[in-house]
Amino acid sequence: TFDLIVDGEVLIPYPWDAGQTFIDLYVDDEFVERQVVPLTSRENVRFRGLNLSAGQHLFRIEVDPTDDVEETNEDGNNVVGLVLDVAPGSTEPGDLVDLTIWIDTIVDTQGNDGDTLIPGVINVDYWVRVTNSKTWLRNVLVAIEIDGAPAETQRIDLVTAEGEDFVSSGRFILNLPRGQYVFTVIVDPENEIEEEFEHNNEDSRTVTLDPEANSSIFDLDPACCSAIVMVALIATMSIIGQYSQRRQRRAQQTMVAETVEYPSSTYGGSDLEPSTVTFHSTPRDPSKVPTSLDDQWTVQSMDDTMVSRYGLDGSDSSSAERITMYRAPPAMPKERYKATNLSCPRCNGRDIVVFPDGSAKCQSCKKIFYPGRRYG
Structure with a gap:
C-alpha cells in the first residue's frame, strides 16, 4: 500500500483569491481518483491507499483536466508522469508499525x-x-x-x-x-x-x-414572523387612527373665510379697480370683538356656553377669563398701472409704471421717482 503526495507549492505557485480546480490520478492509464483543490490553498494533495503489485507502474497526474481555470500557459505543464518500480515483496507489511x-x-x-x-x-x-x-x-x-x-x-x-x-x-x-x-x-x-x-x-x-x-443562522421562526406581522399591523392601524382624529380636529377648527372689498381710488386721473382681499379669522362672538382702537385689550368674562364653545377649561364656578387683541384688517395690496403721460427724469424713457403710493418706476433704467417733484 502506497500514499502519493503532490507538493502544493509546486501545484499552485501562488494562492488565488477564490475558486477551485481538480487533480486526477491515473495508474497504468487507468483512472484512480479525483480530488478537489482550492485555489486559495497551497497544501499538499495526498492520494492514500494505492495497492500496487510488483513491477513497473506508470503514474500520470493531471491538473485542471476540465480547463476551468484560465492560465497563461496551457501547453502541457498541467500533466506530469513518473514510473515507479515495485520490487517483489515490497507490499508486505514490515516489522514496524x-x-x-x-x-x-x-x-x-x-x-x-x-x-x-x-x-x-x-x-x-x-x-x-x-x-x-x-x-x-x-x-x-x-x-x-x-x-x-x-x-x-x-x-x-x-x-x-x-x-x-x-x-x-x-x-x-x-x-x-x-x-x-x-x-x-x-x-x-x-x-x-x-x-x-x-x-x-x-x-x-x-x-x-x-x-x-452563514447568513441562514438569522432565519426567523414562523411563529416569530407572525408576531412581527401582527405588531406591524397594530402599529399601522394606530397611526391611521391618529391621523384620522387629527384631520377631524382640523376640520372642526377650519378658518372662516371673510371677503373685504376696498373702495376704489384714483391717481393721476385714472381710476383704480376695486381690490378684493380674502383673509381668515377665528370665529368668535361678534359682541365680544373690540370695535375701536381704544379698546384693543379687554378682559371679558365667559359663561358656561362660551367656555364650551371655545373649548377652554373653566373653573368650578364654570367661568373663565380670556384676553383678546384687536386685529386690524390686512393692508390693501398695491395696484399698479402703466402711465402714458409720464417720462423718466433720468433717461426720458416712456415705459413708466405707477404705484398707488404715488411712486413711479422706469422699466428701462429702473429709476424710482415721484411725478411732480423736481430733480436736480
Whole structure:
C-alpha cells in the first residue's frame, strides 16, 4: 500500500483569491481518483491507499483536466508522469508499525462544516490509524498547529480494532477570532514511536473565519414572523387612527373665510379697480370683538356656553377669563398701472409704471421717482 503526495507549492505557485480546480490520478492509464483543490490553498494533495503489485507502474497526474481555470500557459505543464518500480515483496507489511492521521471535520458552534466558518469556538475532529500493530497503542501524542505554531496537544489510546488495524478519534476545541487559519494535526510529533513511514503523520486544512459566513443562522421562526406581522399591523392601524382624529380636529377648527372689498381710488386721473382681499379669522362672538382702537385689550368674562364653545377649561364656578387683541384688517395690496403721460427724469424713457403710493418706476433704467417733484 502506497500514499502519493503532490507538493502544493509546486501545484499552485501562488494562492488565488477564490475558486477551485481538480487533480486526477491515473495508474497504468487507468483512472484512480479525483480530488478537489482550492485555489486559495497551497497544501499538499495526498492520494492514500494505492495497492500496487510488483513491477513497473506508470503514474500520470493531471491538473485542471476540465480547463476551468484560465492560465497563461496551457501547453502541457498541467500533466506530469513518473514510473515507479515495485520490487517483489515490497507490499508486505514490515516489522514496524505505521501511524496515519487525517482531519475528519472542522465545525463551528452553528454546526457548519466547510472552508468558511463563523468565528468563535471551532471544533477540529481527527482520526488516527495504526497498521501492522500486534497490540494496542496507548498514550499516543497528537498535536495541532495553527499557521505553523504549536497550539495544543493531547494523548489518545488506539484500542478500537478495525480489521487488523486499530483506530481512535479525537477533538481539539479552539477559540479563534476572525481571519484565515491553517490547521495542521500531527500524530507522534516528537517521534516517540518508531514507524515504517513518517510522511503520513500529519494533515492540514485551511479555514476562513468570517462573521457573515452563514447568513441562514438569522432565519426567523414562523411563529416569530407572525408576531412581527401582527405588531406591524397594530402599529399601522394606530397611526391611521391618529391621523384620522387629527384631520377631524382640523376640520372642526377650519378658518372662516371673510371677503373685504376696498373702495376704489384714483391717481393721476385714472381710476383704480376695486381690490378684493380674502383673509381668515377665528370665529368668535361678534359682541365680544373690540370695535375701536381704544379698546384693543379687554378682559371679558365667559359663561358656561362660551367656555364650551371655545373649548377652554373653566373653573368650578364654570367661568373663565380670556384676553383678546384687536386685529386690524390686512393692508390693501398695491395696484399698479402703466402711465402714458409720464417720462423718466433720468433717461426720458416712456415705459413708466405707477404705484398707488404715488411712486413711479422706469422699466428701462429702473429709476424710482415721484411725478411732480423736481430733480436736480
